Amino acid sequence: MPESRFALSMDAYELITRNVSEVVTEDEVRALAEDPDGKRAYVGYEPSGVLHIGHMLTANKLIELQEAGFEVVVLLADVHAYLNGKGTFEEIRETATRMQEQFVAYGLEESQTEFVLGSEFQLDEEYVLDLHALELETSLSRASRAMAEIAGGDTATVAQAVYPLMQALDIVYLDVDLAIGGMEQRKVHMLARDTLPSIDADSPTCLHTPLIADLTSGVGKMSSSEGLSISMEDTESDIEEKVNKAYCPPTADPEPTDEGEDRENPVLQIFEYHVFPRFGEVVVDRPEQYGGDLHYESYADLEADLESGELHPADAKGALATYLNRLIEPGREKIREQRSD
RNA sequence: CGGACCGUAGCGCAGUGGCCGACGCGCUCGGUUGUAACCCGAGAGGACGCAGGUUCGAUUCCUGCCGGUCCGACCA
Incomplete structure (x- = not known):
């Protein structure tokens, strides 16, 4: 098994922000780094059958955060995947368990990782009402701009406008101190920072990991839906x-x-x-x-x-x-x- | 709701009432390079949105539908 040799030789802030593209904000992360033990960090993933290199990139950050003392929450975002047109609810749920097992196999420390299925709390009345409150605060164009890098289809749907608002709310309901995501998530996180105060929640602190370029051209970002990508099912x-x-x-x-x-x-x-x-x-x-x-x-x-x-x-x-x-x-x-x- | 434009290979697009539906990018294979890219050569891939109609014959004309884009105070 691979091991990191950095945990002891780096200070917490250095370890937490290592290899990230963006820290929002530096002061907020420094505050977390002063006493990382028991702090909660999260990433949400749309469940898919097989982990690919993009999942693994944010997972690397989660592993480092665990080394720094963080508790890690992995949201298996079944409702999000559904809203993003990834299949029937049944199909999506089926893959969530598999994904969880693969994350553990990859190296997430099971005892420090809480796996949560989105539908466990995202359909509760209180959550839904808070969601509507955020909808009231957010213009359609802002929401769809936030989704532009994430949306699956080429047509923006109402579901996709709701999607980023749920991400914002998840940060509150999962009670996390730090939101992690790839750079494609930054607009969603910025939306969350702007909008959450309207329901009396704190603006989240965020870390964004880089996106790896397309393997064969070096242009843009590697995508699991086109071009070559690397996943755990590769021989x-x-x-x-x-x-x-x-x-x-x-x-x-x-x-x-x-x-x-x-x-x-x-x-x-x-x-x-x-x-x-x-x-x-x-x-x-x-x-x-x-x-x-x-x-x-x-x-x-x-x-x-x-x-x-x-x-x-x-x-x-x-x-x-x-x-x-x-x-x-x-x-x-x-x-x-x-x-x- | 009303109007305009659009719907042709994975993507971007050209074109014609009948003759091989072109081109660019991408993709595949080979050559070149101790990798890849670039370059060179050879290929694969399309019911020309769906349904009717006109016609000897429609991808090309007409109608409807579906899907997309844009416009809809005044002026032009």
Whole structure:
């Protein structure tokens, strides 16, 4: 099992905000970091049958928060998934349990993790009335702008306008001190900060994790619905193949495309946000003819070597596939069990 | 409710009453590069929104429906 070696060597604030794209607000998080024990952090996920690399990215943050002393609440957002057109309620609920088991297999500490099904409290009268109160405070265009990065279909529905307001309310009802989400969630969280005071609740403190770029182009963000994405149901050879297909110029700062779109190096991003946070050390298995194995103790060293040419992208990819496979293996095993039931 | 425009491969779009429905991006395969991208070569993929009608024949004309976009004080 991967272990973090950072828990003891970093101060709490550093650990809590490590690898995040945005801290809202720094002062609020510093206050939490002063005494993290027993503080509650949460992420909501629309249940899906299989964890993918995006789920794992926020889960990495949850694991770090647990190391810092936080209690973690994972909301299995069945009602949200339903509102976002992800299937019938029955189908969605079916996947929630599987998802929970996969999170534990991935490395969330079971004793410090509270899994909550959204429908357990989101249909209560009090919740619904509070929700209507928020609806009264929120313009349709604000709600749909907040949903733009999350919405599944191409048509905005009324359900999708309600969705972000429920997220805001969840933060109150789950009694959490810190809301975690990918950068695609930031508008929803900002809406929550603006709106919750109208029902006498506090504006939530938020951390947003980065989004990993599309694997084959480096443009935009990786999506589980299009292009290549990595999930726990990938076999070892799937992973090798996908990583090998990844866009990987020998730099951390690739040139924009001809159309002027920014590009990232997704291979490096995965090292930074997935591999190093979960493994203390990375060994790149390199053929003798190119100089033999390389050892890295930090992401920055690996990046510097790729940049200088010391580390060839092909070797970096080989190592990435190896470590991704190690990360995914426990979840892969769990999925195998789930499917043989 | 009223009006305008639109609905053609995964996406963006061209086009014609009958002749192979074009192009760009994407995708697949091969070449090149110790990865990928770029580049080169070869491919796959479409009941031309649905239902009627006109016609010898409709994807192209007409009607209805469904779906989408925009407009609806005055002026123009």
